[in-house]
Amino acid sequence: MEMGRPYSRLLSRLERFGPLLPEDRQRIAGLPLKLVNVPTDFEIVSHGDISSKCSLLLDGFLCSHKIVTGSRRQITSFYIPGDVADLTTLYLPRAEQSLTSLGPAVLAFVPHAALREALDQSSSLAQVLWRETLVQASILQEWLLNLGSRDASGRLAHIVCELTARLQAVGLARDFSFSMPWTQTDVADACGISSVHANRVIQDLRRLRVIEWESRRVKIRDWDTLVRLAGFNDEYLQCRAAAVKEPHLPGFPQNFDGAASFV
Amino acid sequence: MEMGRPYSRLLSRLERFGPLLPEDRQRIAGLPLKLVNVPTDFEIVSHGDISSKCSLLLDGFLCSHKIVTGSRRQITSFYIPGDVADLTTLYLPRAEQSLTSLGPAVLAFVPHAALREALDQSSSLAQVLWRETLVQASILQEWLLNLGSRDASGRLAHIVCELTARLQAVGLARDFSFSMPWTQTDVADACGISSVHANRVIQDLRRLRVIEWESRRVKIRDWDTLVRLAGFNDEYLQCRAAAVKEPHLPGFPQNFDGAASFV
DNA sequence: CGAGGAATTGAAAGACTTCAATGACGGTGG
């Protein structure tokens, strides 16, 4: 991890839809931040907190989650390096979910005040960050499909696919292999299944030689089969947005609609 | 429905966090729009479409949904009058979901171009609409808890609670009674259960005298029990945001954090 | 080497789905 450039991953993420204005890059890069190391299972934000900062994840993994019915924990998102885990709190300061680390993690806290100021100065930057929250919402929708319409093995396969795709996009899953320092219980809480059942499903995937998953490290052995099991389609992640709009033709702005096909 | 003021419900919704600037109200009210009546089960936006307009719902209900595994349909959101159902397409024009009407509905289409122009001119307005998408995302998270961590009757109860609360917020569920012109299959698709099972669960709720649900109309008979069954807490809806910030004390801005408790 | 968390296993119970049939209802055409 390049500690020297804490915003680099975030910036390259934000630029997948097109280059930022140089001054917007400056605004991001100039944001004050506070680096923090947190241990495993550290609760960074608690449900109900009023936040005054955003948490940019530099290294490790986070999840947001909430307790339902007294004891059952539902994980609603995973965050990987380059993600701002609680960007929502910028305009909805009360945290509806808790945010905790899965494994040791390195964070950069950015004060809301500074971020708001930057966004007030640049509507183009605000737009880019808005879009980032929309992509996160799109991931939530996909999880909804996952929990609502797939069986346990489909859910697990889908989560692994998504994680792989996201990690690849930030260069952390070369060779379809990555570290995943969380427990089967964590995975189960994301899939909405019991940890016992999660274990059995993982074993099925191992038996099928689709994945290896040992000592906190996952290796995908048969991506195509995994994708098929999961019914995975990466479009919702907008990972390849940059590829789509390659031709930077002047006079041909992206997503142009004008009054063209208005109903 | 006041056809004369199509934006009134949206405006009052947007103002629950605090009054809009007069010029921002003007910008919204001045937006061009095209009124459209659609019949039951009309697909307004299809998965994969590139949108050039947003759909403000004036009357009736919509849902967004997607097909999983060939045949199973998962509903991921309901929309009620005053909602902009596809605000996300403003900056993520490719629709990841389909949008269809549940029962006859009245829509106002607003071209992206006009909306973008308004938002470029006013960063305060952009902020308010951004927040609106964040609230929608917060609803998605709650649905995630629903599908991942509640049993069938809890899911159904929760959806009814949410719908009731949202409809009440726009004055459409006086006396805890409202029209719900969709089928048990639709409800089942939102809960991620089979329609047969949905039917049995509805009957349980009827037997417990918690709700009445006949001929497309729901009446809540025992709100407290329903809330308990659902584990419902309306905070995530931000319905009561306006109430919270009643004291408009000058010099005491809402959600002020400054450098105060910065970690 | 011991302790504690994590993973694994088996067996029984429970929740939900599927299939298949029947009943209820509203709207249509004759």
Place this chain on the structure above:
DNA sequence: CCACCGTCATTGAAGTCTTTCAATTCCTCG
């Protein structure tokens, strides 16, 4: 006005998936 039709709601029974409980084994770390 009534028979007919299609959609939606309801029911029963069998089968599948998942949970729960309770051990047991494995691993990691101090």
